[in-house]
Amino acid sequence: MIKEFEVLTKERYELINITNKVERIVRESKVRDGLCFVFAPHSTAGIVLTEDESGLKNDWLAVLKKMVSGFDFFHNRIDNNADSHILSGLIGQEKTLVIENNKLIRGTWQNIFLIEFDGPRTRKVIVKT
Amino acid sequence: MIKEFEVLTKERYELINITNKVERIVRESKVRDGLCFVFAPHSTAGIVLTEDESGLKNDWLAVLKKMVSGFDFFHNRIDNNADSHILSGLIGQEKTLVIENNKLIRGTWQNIFLIEFDGPRTRKVIVKT
Amino acid sequence: MIKEFEVLTKERYELINITNKVERIVRESKVRDGLCFVFAPHSTAGIVLTEDESGLKNDWLAVLKKMVSGFDFFHNRIDNNADSHILSGLIGQEKTLVIENNKLIRGTWQNIFLIEFDGPRTRKVIVKT
Numbered sequence: 001m002i003k004e005f006e007v008l009t010k011e012r013y014e015l016i017n018i019t020n021k022v023e024r025i026v027r028e029s030k031v032r033d034g035l036c037f038v039f040a041p042h043s044t045a046g047i048v049l050t051e052d053e054s055g056l057k058n059d060w061l062a063v064l065k066k067m068v069s070g071f072d073f074f075h076n077r078i079d080n081n082a083d084s085h086i087l088s089g090l091i092g093q094e095k096t097l098v099i100e101n102n103k104l105i106r107g108t109w110q111n112i113f114l115i116e117f118d119g120p121r122t123r124k125v126i127v128k129t
Numbered sequence: 130m131i132k133e134f135e136v137l138t139k140e141r142y143e144l145i146n147i148t149n150k151v152e153r154i155v156r157e158s159k160v161r162d163g164l165c166f167v168f169a170p171h172s173t174a175g176i177v178l179t180e181d182e183s184g185l186k187n188d189w190l191a192v193l194k195k196m197v198s199g200f201d202f203f204h205n206r207i208d209n210n211a212d213s214h215i216l217s218g219l220i221g222q223e224k225t226l227v228i229e230n231n232k233l234i235r236g237t238w239q240n241i242f243l244i245e246f247d248g249p250r251t252r253k254v255i256v257k258t
Numbered sequence: 259m260i261k262e263f264e265v266l267t268k269e270r271y272e273l274i275n276i277t278n279k280v281e282r283i284v285r286e287s288k289v290r291d292g293l294c295f296v297f298a299p300h301s302t303a304g305i306v307l308t309e310d311e312s313g314l315k316n317d318w319l320a321v322l323k324k325m326v327s328g329f330d331f332f333h334n335r336i337d338n339n340a341d342s343h344i345l346s347g348l349i350g351q352e353k354t355l356v357i358e359n360n361k362l363i364r365g366t367w368q369n370i371f372l373i374e375f376d377g378p379r380t381r382k383v384i385v386k387t
Contacts, residue, residue, distance in 0.1 A: 002229060039227060041236035043180050050347040051301050055332030059340045062329055071191055074184030082188045089179040094225055096352055098297060098386050100260060105384060107299035126234060128227050168356060170365035172309050200320055203313030211317040218308040223354055255363060257356050
């Protein structure tokens with residue numbers, strides 16, 4: 001089963017917790033045991049598993065911004081988002097999780113986040129169970 | 130079904146668009162709905178989804194090279210490719226995509242690339258549908 | 259089939275080769291052809307495919323530590339492990355491999371590692387075939 005939902009982002013760089021939306025799709029799928037595949041069909045956003053704590057979200061963005069700072073990017077002469085493409089690729093746009101007894105197996109602090117790298121935009125997330 | 134193809138790389142570091150090759154395998158598999166798993170059985174190359182634009186490909190390599198610059202790597206006393214192993218692991222050697230109606234679901238700018246980090250070489254890509 | 263095993267880590271940052279443990283689960287699963295999904299249900303550890311060479315393991319840790327050095331992390335006022343969360347998310351906590359003839363397809367130098375970023379701890383690894 002394939003389902004999708006939209007996420008509205010407000011900042012250029014932003015982490016948005018999508019765990020509840022993915023878990024609702026898993027519940028409604030009635031799949032007892034299997035895999036849940038989460039995918040952002042975008043090249044300037046990513047999917048990551050991390051803790052939902054406001055300070056940590058700022059720390060994440062500080063580290064990611066530093067990785068792409070101090071460059072004179074060629075791509076920015078065409079479209080000013082080389083940083084967004086590179087961070088999206090580094091983080092990756094997909095995550096796979098295990099479903100057991102109709103629930104996602106995930107650690108206590110493992111939340112599923114969409115990371116926006118070129119917002120604000122309307123993003124799509126595809127979930128296959 | 131498992132298929133594989135070869136990619137000849139020409140540079141030490143290089144991004145090579147393999148989208149057409151993967152999509153042909155998906156078409157020929159006749160799989161209507163499912164998953165497509167792309168894997169490089171190598172520890173000094175990676176698989177990434179990003180835009181195919183020549184400036185951006187240079188920008189990618191600049192960021193990746195900087196991540197592994199300024200170190201005196203122990204591994205280089207054995208084999209001069211610590212940078213290649215580390216970047217391969219950071220980028221990852223596998224990507225999963227969704228097949229719907231015998232087509233890959235992917236964003237407009239999401240192309241599938243093999244990234245070479247220790248070329249020139251002949252690389253193998255494994256595709257399971 | 260879902261199996262799990264524990265890994266005891268001894269250092270704050272450490273790479274631990276878990277290839278043998280994953281391969282034993284694959285053998286015992288009797289799965290001939292399919293996928294093997296390896297998952298760490300943790301937000302301060304990761305799973306990576308890389309070469310098992312002691313110098314390279316040190317080089318890996320040097321590169322990762324530098325990525326999160328020189329920051330005054332907000333999260334550390336709550337819990338002193340912002341670095342651990344960010345590196346775990348960057349490396350990712352999951353890998354997928356192909357099983358063919360009851361064996362994992364992997365390159366000569368591709369070993370499966372758990373990377374500890376906030377040890378020493380007891381870690382869990384989940385393997386679904």
